[in-house]
Every structure is written in structure tokens, then in C-alpha cells.
Amino acid sequence: MKYEAVIGIEIHVQVRTESKMFCSCANRYGAEPNTLTCPVCLGYPGTLPVPNREAILKAVRAGLLTGCEIAKFSKFDRKSYFYPDLVKNYQISQFDLPFCKGGKLRIGGTGFSGEPLPEKVIGITRIHLEEDPAKLNHMGSASGADYNRSGVPLLEVVSEPDMRSADEAYAYLAGIKEIMQYGGISDCDMEKGQMRCDVNISLRPAGQKEFGTKIELKNMNSFRAAHRAIEYEIWRQAELLDRGETLRQETRGWNDDSGESYLMRTKEQAHDYRYFPDPDLMPVTFTDAEIEAIRAELPELPAAMRERFLRDYGLTEYDAGIMTQDRALAAWFDRAAKASKSPKLVANWIGSELLRMLGEAKCPIDECRVTPENLAELVDLIEQKTINGKIAKEVFPEMFETGRKASEIVKEKGLVQVSDSGAIAEVVAQAVAANPAQVEQYRSGNAKVLQFLVGQVMKLSKGKANPQLVVAELKKQLD
Numbered sequence: 001m002k003y004e005a006v007i008g009i010e011i012h013v014q015v016r017t018e019s020k021m022f023c024s025c026a027n028r029y030g031a032e033p034n035t036l037t038c039p040v041c042l043g044y045p046g047t048l049p050v051p052n053r054e055a056i057l058k059a060v061r062a063g064l065l066t067g068c069e070i071a072k073f074s075k076f077d078r079k080s081y082f083y084p085d086l087v088k089n090y091q092i093s094q095f096d097l098p099f100c101k102g103g104k105l106r107i108g109g110t111g112f113s114g115e116p117l118p119e120k121v122i123g124i125t126r127i128h129l130e131e132d133p134a135k136l137n138h139m140g141s142a143s144g145a146d147y148n149r150s151g152v153p154l155l156e157v158v159s160e161p162d163m164r165s166a167d168e169a170y171a172y173l174a175g176i177k178e179i180m181q182y183g184g185i186s187d188c189d190m191e192k193g194q195m196r197c198d199v200n201i202s203l204r205p206a207g208q209k210e211f212g213t214k215i216e217l218k219n220m221n222s223f224r225a226a227h228r229a230i231e232y233e234i235w236r237q238a239e240l241l242d243r244g245e246t247l248r249q250e251t252r253g254w255n256d257d258s259g260e261s262y263l264m265r266t267k268e269q270a271h272d273y274r275y276f277p278d279p280d281l282m283p284v285t286f287t288d289a290e291i292e293a294i295r296a297e298l299p300e301l302p303a304a305m306r307e308r309f310l311r312d313y314g315l316t317e318y319d320a321g322i323m324t325q326d327r328a329l330a331a332w333f334d335r336a337a338k339a340s341k342s343p344k345l346v347a348n349w350i351g352s353e354l355l356r357m358l359g360e361a362k363c364p365i366d367e368c369r370v371t372p373e374n375l376a377e378l379v380d381l382i383e384q385k386t387i388n389g390k391i392a393k394e395v396f397p398e399m400f401e402t403g404r405k406a407s408e409i410v411k412e413k414g415l416v417q418v419s420d421s422g423a424i425a426e427v428v429a430q431a432v433a434a435n436p437a438q439v440e441q442y443r444s445g446n447a448k449v450l451q452f453l454v455g456q457v458m459k460l461s462k463g464k465a466n467p468q469l470v471v472a473e474l475k476k477q478l479d
């Protein structure tokens with residue numbers, strides 16, 4: 001590649017709070033349009049904003065989780081522009097004194113395309129808090145404004161232009177999402193618009209220090225779309241540069257159906273926002289002790305959790321990745337692993353049986369009837385050879401349906417594994433007597449028939465015989 005791509009990303013994340021940023025209206029997605037509004041978030045003259053303490057604490061938490069420096073003195077500013085989604089003709093945002101500055105995010109592991117991604121640190125310039133504008137819904141030739149979204153607390157996370165490929169951008173987006181979710185800051189549901197991103201891309205000849213002309217990409221509604229859009233845009237800009245054309249600074253949209261970006265506006269139409277401090281809002285101050293108190297409450301992040309799972313529970317990287325794919329699952333696994341003598345086997349059961357059944361039942365892990373302790377008990381019953389794996393797979397669906405303990409079901413149904421050598425020898429003898437043809441085949445050298453005979457013994461024992469002992473006994477009786 002003759003050119004090097006330089007990529008920076010601005011992410012908007014809706015903060016999960018009970019109420020909106022500057023009024024007491026509910027912060028809730030999916031209500032009838034314009035039912036969650038009041039004079040403040042509708043921008044009536046003479047109304048006064050009151051900042052949401054929870055949103056500010058979560059902004060600080062986001063900063064601490066990304067290694068930012070937290071401002072002891074910051075303020076809100078008015079960003080002036082006119083648009084139908086903006087009731088006051090200004091948005092309350094933060095200009096020169098954001099809550100958080102100078103953070104970083106480490107990316108690496110497996111990239112979007114499945115190839116390993118070299119480890120790299122992406123700088124975070126700043127994280128500030130603002131209010132979301134209303135949502136415009138376009139219906140044919142008409143448009144409607146839904147002010148339920150007006151005033152929802154919104155975090156803007158601005159990265160340094162540190163990314164060089166679509167894969168790195170994808171990893172950064174996924175990393176920020178993970179932190180926001182684990183930190184309890186946002187649910188980041190992109191379909192509900194809780195996480196949105198704008199990407200800046202420029203190309204420069206490989207080896208050149210100065211940046212090329214920056215083009216902003218908007219309207220990507222998934223990480224996959226963002227990845228596609230970046231790859232497309234790198235290709236498009238390279239084509240133009242190859243033809244000797246000069247790029248102009250512009251904002252482009254992304255059409256995921258056609259797989260193309262399109263011009264939205266050029267720099268000449270860019271806004272001058274005329275920021276100034278909001279006279280209705282007091283500056284926000286933090287003492288060191290207050291910041292340390294928030295730091296003390298920070299949750300463990302997935303990267304640290306994965307390392308702990310590898311170290312303490314002996315999981316593979318792959319299993320640790322699955323167990324930490326969301327915060328609730330990670331907490332569930334952690335509890336089960338602590339309660340069990342075989343955490344690795346617990347992870348196997350979650351990764352295979354439990355996640356499959358939860359998926360089929362469309363049941364979130366928080367509502368699962370099986371408790372972590374009950375799964376731990378089931379796994380320990382297998383490990384102690386009280387039951388075998390086959391019986392465990394029969395018991396588990398009942399645990400899933402009813403929430404009952406494995407030991408109860410096993411006892412009630414008489415499923416305890418038979419490891420008594422006398423009893424096993426007896427069933428093996430029955431199976432040998434009942435299948436003379438297969439016995440003959442085995443004796444004349446067809447070793448594969450053994451599996452059939454094991455199956456016959458298991459059937460006769462109603463699945464309760466210890467399979468290892470059955471194999472040993474069969475070999476003994478057949479030799």
C-alpha cells in the first residue's frame with residue numbers, strides 16, 4: 001500500500017440514568033413519541049436546567065476506566081446551531097473544560113477478520129458530557145420530531161488519530177463498548193441509538209508525517225458497517241489520489257445497502273458553533289477524595305477479568321473470551337467457578353449446554369433458573385463419578401426448567417452411577433450373551449464393535465454404568 005490511513009473516531013454513548021440530563025423526565029427508549037417531555041427538555045423560555053448527578057458520576061467513571069485525568073474544575077457550555085431536533089437552538093455541551101482528558105485504550109487479540117491484531121494503545125483525547133438532541137423520524141415526504149430523546153445524557157468519547165486500519169477501528173469501538181457496558185455506564189444498544197460513531201479518515205503517502213485531507217464519515221449503524229465504510233473510504237480516497245486529484249475536506253454519509261459513501265456537506269458549509277459558558281449552570285468541581293471514592297467503586301474490567309480466569313481457573317484464552325462476552329455472564333461464571341472444584345469444566349458446561357439452552361429459550365442469564373452454585377454441584381457430581389456425563393446431560397434440562405438441584409433429581413430418579421464392579425460384571429455378561437455375532441466379530445479383530453457393545457451395556461444399565469469401568473470389564477470378558 002502506497003498510502004497510510006489515519007483514523008480517529010468520535011463515539012456518542014447515551015448514559016443509562018433514571019432521568020434526563022437537565023430535567024426529571026424519564027430517560028427511556030421506546031415510549032410513544034413526545035410523551036416523555038417537559039418545559040425544560042422542550043426548551044421553553046424561562047426554564048432552568050438542573051444537572052443530573054448520576055450522569056456526571058458515570059462520566060467520571062468512564063474517564064477513570066479509560067485512564068483519563070479527571071478535571072477538578074469543569075463547566076457546561078452552550079454550543080449554538082439551528083436544527084429542527086434542537087429545541088433551544090443550542091446544545092448544552094462541554095467546550096474547553098471536559099470532565100475527562102488524556103486516556104487510552106489497549107487493543108489487540110483477534111481482529112475483525114479473525115487474524116491476530118498486534119497490540120497497540122489508542123489515545124483518548126477527551127470524554128465530555130452533553131445532552132442528546134431530539135430524534136427526527138422521516139416518513140416519506142414528511143418528518144416528525146420525537147422529543148423523548150431531547151435531553152438524554154450523552155457522553156462523547158473522542159480518540160486521537162491513532163488507528164491505521166478498519167480492523168484497528170473495529171477493535172477500538174468494541175473496546176469502548178465493552179468498558180461502557182462493564183462500567184454500567186451505558187447499555188450501548190446500537191439498534192436503539194445508544195451508541196453512535198463518526199469516523200475521520202485521511203490518507204497520506206507512506207512515510208509522510210503531515211496528515212492528508214480529513215474526511216468525516218457519518219451514519220454507520222453497526223460496527224460491521226463502520227468497518228465496511230472505512231475499507232470503502234480508504235479505497236475511494238486512494239483511487240482519487242492515484243488519479244492526481246486533490247481531496248477536499250467534507251462530511252460523507254454511509255449507505256450500507258449500496259456499500260458506498262456519499263457527500264453530505266463540504267467544509268464551506270461547516271458550522272461555527274460559537275460556544276460560550278452556560279450562565280444557568282454552575283461549574284462542577286471535584287476534590288481528590290471525591291475522585292478516589294469513585295475510583296474505589298470501579299468494577300473489574302473484562303481484560304483484567306480474562307487474565308484472572310486464565311490464572312485462577314485455568315481457562316483457555318478462548319473460554320475466557322466467551323465467559324467475559326458480557327458482564328452478567330462473567331459474574332455468573334465467576335460465582336459458579338468459585339463454588340466448584342473444576343472451574344474449567346464449569347466453563348465447558350456454560351459454553352456448550354447453558355448458552356445453547358438460554359439462546360433457545362431467549363432467556364437472559366440473569367433470569368436463568370439454574371443458579372451458579374447448582375451448576376457447580378452438577379459438575380462436581382460428574383467429577384466425583386456420582387453420575388456420568390450422559391446422565392448429567394439428561395439431568396441438566398430438568399434443572400433448567402425447574403431450578404431444582406442436580407443432587408435432588410439424581411437421588412429422586414435413582415440415577416447414581418454404578419461403579420460397583422460386581423454389578424457391572426453382571427450387566428456386561430448379559431450384553432455379551434445377548435450379542436454373540438458382535439462378540440465374534442470383536443474376537444476376530446474388529447475393534448470398532450467394542451463401542452457397540454459398550455452402548456448395549458449402557459442401555460441395559462439405563463445409562464447409569466460408569467463407562468470407563470464398562471470398557472475395562474468388556475475387554476476383560478472378551479479376551
Ligand SMILES: [Zn+2]
Nearest residue numbers: 023025038041
Ligand atoms: Zn424534560
